[in-house]
Amino acid sequence: xxxxxxxxxxxxxxxxxxxxxxxxxxxxxxxxxxxxxxxxxxxxxxxxxxxxxxxxxxxxxxxxxxxxxxxxxxxxxxxxxxxxxxxxxxxxxxxxxxxxxxxxxxxxxxxxxxxxxxxxxxxxxxxxxxxxxxxxxxxxxxxxxxxxxxxxxxxxxxxxxxxxxxxxxxxxxxxxxxxxxxxxxxxxxxxxxxxxxxxxxxxxxxxxxxxxxxxxxxxxxxxxxxxxx
Amino acid sequence: xxxxxxxxxxxxxxxxxxxxxxxxxxxxxxxxxxxxxxxxxxxxxxxxxxxxxxxxxxxxxxxxxxxxxxxxxxxxxxxxxxxxxxxxxxxxxxxxxxxxxxxxxxx
Numbered sequence: 001x002x003x004x005x006x007x008x009x010x011x012x013x014x015x016x017x018x019x020x021x022x023x024x025x026x027x028x029x030x031x032x033x034x035x036x037x038x039x040x041x042x043x044x045x046x047x048x049x050x051x052x053x054x055x056x057x058x059x060x061x062x063x064x065x066x067x068x069x070x071x072x073x074x075x076x077x078x079x080x081x082x083x084x085x086x087x088x089x090x091x092x093x094x095x096x097x098x099x100x101x102x103x104x105x106x107x108x109x110x111x112x113x114x115x116x117x118x119x120x121x122x123x124x125x126x127x128x129x130x131x132x133x134x135x136x137x138x139x140x141x142x143x144x145x146x147x148x149x150x151x152x153x154x155x156x157x158x159x160x161x162x163x164x165x166x167x168x169x170x171x172x173x174x175x176x177x178x179x180x181x182x183x184x185x186x187x188x189x190x191x192x193x194x195x196x197x198x199x200x201x202x203x204x205x206x207x208x209x210x211x212x213x214x215x216x217x218x219x220x221x222x223x224x225x226x227x228x229x
Numbered sequence: 230x231x232x233x234x235x236x237x238x239x240x241x242x243x244x245x246x247x248x249x250x251x252x253x254x255x256x257x258x259x260x261x262x263x264x265x266x267x268x269x270x271x272x273x274x275x276x277x278x279x280x281x282x283x284x285x286x287x288x289x290x291x292x293x294x295x296x297x298x299x300x301x302x303x304x305x306x307x308x309x310x311x312x313x314x315x316x317x318x319x320x321x322x323x324x325x326x327x328x329x330x331x332x333x334x335x336x
Contacts, residue, residue: 015318039230040238047242057241067237075244080276085252087272090261092253104250109280116273161328164300167284168307168324174277175311186271190278195292198283207279214275219268 002127009131012118015172016110017139019165023051024140026158028147030055034062038148045144049137050108052204053077077204083211084112091124099126106133108140110166113173120177182221190214299331 024045031041036058044054053074060070084107092100103126107115111132118128178184194210201209261269285304286292294301307324315323 015316015321018318018321036234037230040234043230043235044238044241047238048245050245053241053245061234061237067233067240070237071240071244074241075248078245078248081245081248082252083272084276085249086256087269089252089256090266090269093261097254100253101250104253105246107249109276113273113277161299161303161332162325163284163288164303164328165321165325167281167300167304168321169317170277170281171304171307171324172311172315172317172320174274174281175308176314177274177277183271183274186274187278190275191282191286194279194282195286198287199290199292206283207276210279210282211272211275214278215268215271218271218275222267 001130002125005125005127006131006134009114009118009125009128009133010135011131012128013111013114013132013135016114016169017135019169020051020110020136020139021143021146022158022162022165023055024143025147025150027051027054027058028144029150029154030147031058032148032151034058036061041148042141042144045141048074049105049140050074050078051140056204080204080207080211081107083208083215084109088112088115091119092126095126103129103133106130106137108133108136110169111136113170117173182218182225185221186214186218189217299328302331303328 197206
C-alpha cells in the first residue's frame with residue numbers, strides 16, 4: 001500500500017464530506033425519533049454504510065415492517081452500486097478478491113465520484129480509493145454518533161438547506177467532465193429522465209433509470225459518430 | 230439492542246454489500262468486452278447527473294424552474310463556479326452561501 005496515495009485520497013475526499021456530515025447528524029437524530037436505540041443506530045452506520053438506504057428504512061423500523069421488507073428495500077435502493085462497481089471493474093481486475101471486497105464495502109456515491117476523478121486525472125490507485133473510502137466511512141460513523149449525542153436538542157440540520165451541500169459538491173465533479181458533445185448528451189438525457197422519473201415513479205428507481213438512459217444515449221451517439229467517419 | 234432489529238440490520242448490510250461487490254466478483258477476472266467498457270465510461274457522468282438533477286430542479290418532489298426555488302439558484306451558482314474550474318470547496322461554499330442567503334430571506 002502506498003501511504004502517500006492513501007493520504008491523497010483522504011484529503012481529496014474531505015471537501016465533499018462537508019456535505020455528508022449534516023446527513024449523518026440528521027440520520028442520528030431521526031433514527032432515535034423512529035424508536036431505534038443508540039447502539040442500533042450506530043451499528044447500522046457501521047455495518048450498512050449507505051445513507052439513502054438507512055434513511056428510507058427508518059420509518060419501516062418504526063412500523064415494524066419486518067426483516068424481508070426492510071432488506072429488500074435496502075437492496076433496491078442500492079442497486080445503483082451495481083453500475084458504479086461495473087464502471088470501476090476494468091481498473092480493478094488485477095487486485096486480489098479480499099482487497100476487492102474491502103474496497104467495494106467502502107464504495108458510496110461520494111467515494112466513487114472521487115475515485116473516478118482520480119482515474120481520469122492520474123489513473124487508478126487502490127491506495128487512493130482506500131483513503132477516500134476511509135475518509136467517507138469515518139465521516140459517516142462520526143456524524144451518526146454526533147447526531148445520537150445531539151438527539152432532540154437541535155432541529156433537523158437538513159431543514160436549514162444543508163442538504164444542498166451534496167448536489168453542490170457533485171456539481172464540482174460533474175461539470176469538468178462535460179468536455180465533448182457525447183458527455184453533454186449523456187448529461188442532458190440523464191437529467192431529463194431523472195426529473196421525469198423522480199416525479200412519476202416512487203422510490204429511488206429514478207437513479208438507475210436515468211443512469212441507464214444516459215449511458216444508452218452516449219453509446220448510440222458514439223456509434224453514429226463512428227459510422228459517419 | 231433487540232435481536233430482531235440487529236438481525237435486520239445485518240441482512241440489510243449483507244444486501245448492500247452484495248450490490249457493491251457483485252460487479253467486481255462477476256466482471257473481475259474475466260476480460261470485459263470493449264463495447265461494454267465504452268458504455269461503462271459514461272456511467273460516472275450519467276450517475277452524477279441522476280443524483281444532482283432532481284435535488285436541484287425538484288427538491289420537494291415537484292419540478293420547479295421558478296426563481297424562488299433556492300436549490301435552483303444555488304445550483305446555478307455552484308455550476309458556474311465549477312465551470313470556472315474552481316476547487317470543489319469553493320464550488321460548494323459559493324453554492325451554500327447563495328442557499329443560506331435565500332433561506333434567511335424567505336423565513
